[in-house]
Amino acid sequence: MADGKKSEERYLVPAVEQASRVLFCLAAAGASHMSLLEICAQVGIHKSKAFSILETLQRFGLVQRNTDGKRYALGPGLVSLSRKVLDDLSPPRLAQPILGELAAKAGSTSVLGLIDARNIFVAAKHESEGNIGVTMRIGHRLPLTYGAHGKAIVAFLPRKERDRLLREKDLYFHGDPSRLDRARLQKELARCRREGFAEDLGELNRGLHVVAAPVLGPNRAPIGFIEIFVLFSGKAVHRFGPLVAEAGKTLSRKLGADVDERRDDF
DSSP states (O other): OOHHHHHHHHTOOHHHHHHHHHHHHHHTOSSSOEEHHHHHHHHTOOHHHHHHHHHHHHHTTSEEEOTTSSEEEEOTHHHHHHHHHHHHTOHHHHHHHHHHHHHHHHTSEEEEEEEETTEEEEEEEEOOSSSOOOOOOTTOEEETTOHHHHHHHHHTSOHHHHHHHHTSSOOOTTSSGGGOOHHHHHHHHHHHHHHSOEEEESSSSTTOEEEEEEEEOTTSOEEEEEEEEEOSOHHHHGGGHHHHHHHHHHHHHHTTOOTTSOOSOO
16 A cells, blocks of 8 residues: 555544445445335445444434334435535635636736526626626626627537537627628637636627636536636737636536546547
8 A cells, every 4th residue: 555545544533434335335326215224235334334334323413214214215314505505606605716816917906707598697706806897797798699708618528518508500709790701700619618717808898808718517517607808908818818728727627527627529
């Protein structure tokens, strides 16, 4: 055994480890309840030890018995624990420090948007303390394919889903659908997949440049985007791209996405 592994196991508390294994055993059970003997067999602990652990867990509502008192299942006390975990893992909560750091580095407003069917909505934002800023209210909605965030999202969709969406009539990547340049769009999407970010250089709002990167969920499909609004020259905008791309990757990792795994469905 490696020295590092030995050092880690030095601090393990046997009773806590066994209790954790009991909980995971009940969670993986095919049936709704398990007997004491079944738990002992799967976890590999003595009957008296398992009984003591189950009684202790039951006291805190983490385990419950069925009506005959002979079989066990996970208890309602886990609901409050899981609710806290889910709250802490919510994209807006996890994004706040990332948006703050990004806004400070870029001297701009940073935004987290989440996908809602064929639209996106602003779920979180951070405005820099500079003299010039861009205000966007929480809850503001835009078409999914609008501008830089649309390119960032669609570029990272699986190929079949992306191709299906691009066959639609009303696409807002370049503003009004009548202005869509499909050949140019394909180049922009390829560049976004390669560099990790997309841009809108004042095309949708004169003088306002946007840099966006996708935010991926556990299945590595886009769930939203991070973007910044920049009031500098178009040439200066591109240097902010890697910052936005890294911010998107950081949030994606916190949400359970393996952003470094190669994808073959582009």
